[in-house]
Amino acid sequence: MTARAVRPILADAASRLEAAGVPSPRVDAELLISHVCGMQRNQLALLDELSAEQQQEFESLVLRRCAREPLQHLTSQAHFRHLTLQVGPGVFIPRPETETLVQLAIDELAVLRSTTERRLRVVDLCTGSAAIPLAIASEAGGIDTLGIELSPQAFEWAKRNVQATMPKVRAVDSTVGLRLADATTAADQLSDLLGLVDVVTCNPPYIPDGAIPRDPEVRDHDPAIALFGGADGLDVVRDVVVQSARLLRPGGLLLIEHGDEQGIAGNERGVPAVIFQAQGFEVPIDHVDLAGRPRVTTTRRLSIET
Incomplete structure (x- = not known):
């Protein structure tokens, strides 16, 4: 797996979260990707791509959120x-x-x-x-x-x-x-x-x-x-x-x-x-x-x- 641009990864995650019934899919996807990258949500515009390791961690969290595990449990905050x-x-x-x-x-x-x-x-x-x-x-x-x-x-x-x-x-x-x-x-x-x-x-x-x-x-x-x-x-x-x-x-x-x-x-x-x-x-x-x-x-x- 190679580094990939953030925008399509984020869009795909938000779509899957919405299909799972998550009330705020785009926000949750942004908060999860911010958590993985160790930054604030308002800093995402500065992020161009995710490394292979970051993609794997993000995918794991998205799957758990799709299963309706609380966002706060995933971020511990x-x-x-x-x-x-x-x-x-x-x-x-x-x-x-x-x-x-x-x-x-x-x-x-x-x-x-x-x-x-x-x-x-x-x-x-x-x-x-x-x-x-x-x-x-x-x-x-x-x-x-x-x-x-x-x-x-x-x-x-x-x-x-x-x-x-x-x-x-x-x-x-x-x-x-x-x-x-x-x-x-x-x-x-x-x-x-x-x-x-x-x-x-x-x-x-x-x-x-x-x-x-x-x-x-x-x-x-x-x-x-x-x-x-x-x-x-x-x-x-x-x-x-x-x-x-x-x-x-x-x-x-x-x-x-x-x-x-x-x-x-x-x-x-x-x-x-x-x-x-x-x-x-x-x-x-x-x-x-x-x-x-x-x-x-x-x-x-x-x-x-x-």
Whole structure:
């Protein structure tokens, strides 16, 4: 095999990915070829040809992507806000939709920062790759965050990401800690933080057990522990709400991500309904993501118990 021009190789790969049902075939082909060549996608115009070795590596990746293995598993990277995170089998791939939750948390912390000089605390339950606490800590500044994760496999990915991102975190005087623990009993394991947390975030498993995810990348590759949340998808959410009531300061903010149909319109099958039924919280508010879909429910711990 000899060196070949990039353009026809790229066109052929995009065509095959499209035939395999990949949603963004041209982009994926460009990202894979960039990965093989060790360059950014916006530098591809500078690339004229692929060596025989590069062609072989690229072909292997294209075949795996045609089989609907996640792009992020092939490149070992997932982009989330300003971060590039390490991901792979055993950890949930962070989604753009979750950036809505992060922005709401950062906005809350900015308001708190204007009213107090003390260190602010954030606990992220079901932290997975640690995308949420790392984004918050590195963007908000002066924040102490803690990620809680039950899966040992996901926890290893989280540790790698914390280590890789720590220079950005320290540069803004923040910290990120991790604890291998169960989010559904978090308060029992965080006795030193009871009533002292300013913000609790959570992107829990919220797919009902009987539902089958449409996309093969999710169905066949995301870990089940990060996807399925009981018969109605809300089992973990119920426990998270109870734990958060113990962790949060009076007036502290709880943010929970949910599926499209689990917002206010979900009625008793929605996250807001779970909060309404719980003790010690204000009326919940639902927020949409950048696509206009219901995505995050927020509520505050009551300042005075009623």
